[in-house]
Amino acid sequence: MSFTTQSGQAVMMDGKALAKEERERLKAEVATFTEKHGFAPGLAVVLVGNDPASIDYSGVLVRHAREYGMHALHHVLPSGISFEQFTEEIAGLNADKSIHGISIQWPVPGIDQSHATLTLEPRKDVEGYHPISTGKLFSGSDTFIPATPLGGLRLLEHYGYKLYGKLCLVVGFGVTVGRPLTALLIAAGATPVVTHLPTPRETLVKLGREADFIFGAAGAAHLITGEMVKPGAVVVDFGMSFIDGKMYGDVEVESVRQVAQAVTTSPSVSGRLTSIALLENVLKAARQQTEQL
């Protein structure tokens, strides 16, 4: 598939057609599973407290899971919950046979992300954050691939962009996006370079001007601007930050689109694909747990 514009302006990647395709495929696969086994793949989404992005996303996940024919629980817990209580709640879901996958929404107020992750049964870790899952990812074994970077790479594939041999700048090395993305880029034959908070702006600009692909995974509003993009580069935005209730991506689309070959219109493009990739992992977990019983 080739995607170029006549005007020389960047292709604006909105991922809508891809999301539609993937939704239809997933819905059919869930129906096949349910017909074969007599029960639906089950997801529990655990939301603690009132982080606005987590409230939004957990609602989207539960709604989509049900639309695709899955069993979905919205497990809402109060902020201020103790680590012991939290562990007990997760243990209940770990033991629940109707639940094949658990998504704990970050952040969990008052509880360290790495501690919260360890409460999960690894075979239900559909977000792929448990050290067993990340260890498998980095050692190249089959595992639950974190949904956000996977969705981003599928977007590039859909628009016909090849990563093999390409220099990729990953801005941010967080658990949800930057880290797993780096492993996936290596697996795809690309050469990732990672920057993070201590990286001086001038280094970021220098590396950006060399990169064939740039991925915004920092959550720093409009950090990536046109001056740090090589003409013809492809830019994918994952970052989400909120200022006065308004969502910003890491990419300043207006300046970047003047130089790039292609750019995502906003981080909600990757958001659109994230929920689908996560629900695919729930189906994968259900298959593994059912076939290995």
Ligand SMILES: NC(=O)C1=CN([C@@H]2O[C@H](COP(=O)(O)OP(=O)(O)OC[C@H]3O[C@@H](n4cnc5c(N)ncnc54)[C@H](OP(=O)(O)O)[C@@H]3O)[C@@H](O)[C@H]2O)C=CC1
């Ligand atoms: N599009 C989607 O569907 C989704 C988007 N997100 C968003 O993706 C982003 C990344 O999430 P996550 O992986 O959890 O990352 P974290 O929020 O855990 O970490 C952010 C990373 O970015 C780095 N960073 C922060 N500010 C800057 C800056 N100004 N310049 C350079 N690097 C910076 C940090 O550096 P250091 O390590 O030095 O602290 C860290 O490595 C967030 O904005 C999140 O909201 C998350 C899930 C889904």
Ligand SMILES: Nc1nc(=O)c2c([nH]1)NC[C@@H]1CN(c3ccc(C(=O)N[C@@H](CCC(=O)O)C(=O)O)cc3)C=[N+]21
């Ligand atoms: N364990 C964990 N995993 C996450 O992936 C995670 C998290 N915690 N905590 C909160 C953030 C935020 N986040 C969003 C994803 C998509 C949209 C999004 O915008 N989605 C699309 C789809 C909305 C729809 O389809 O209705 C859109 O608006 O276009 C927003 C927010 C994920 N997060």
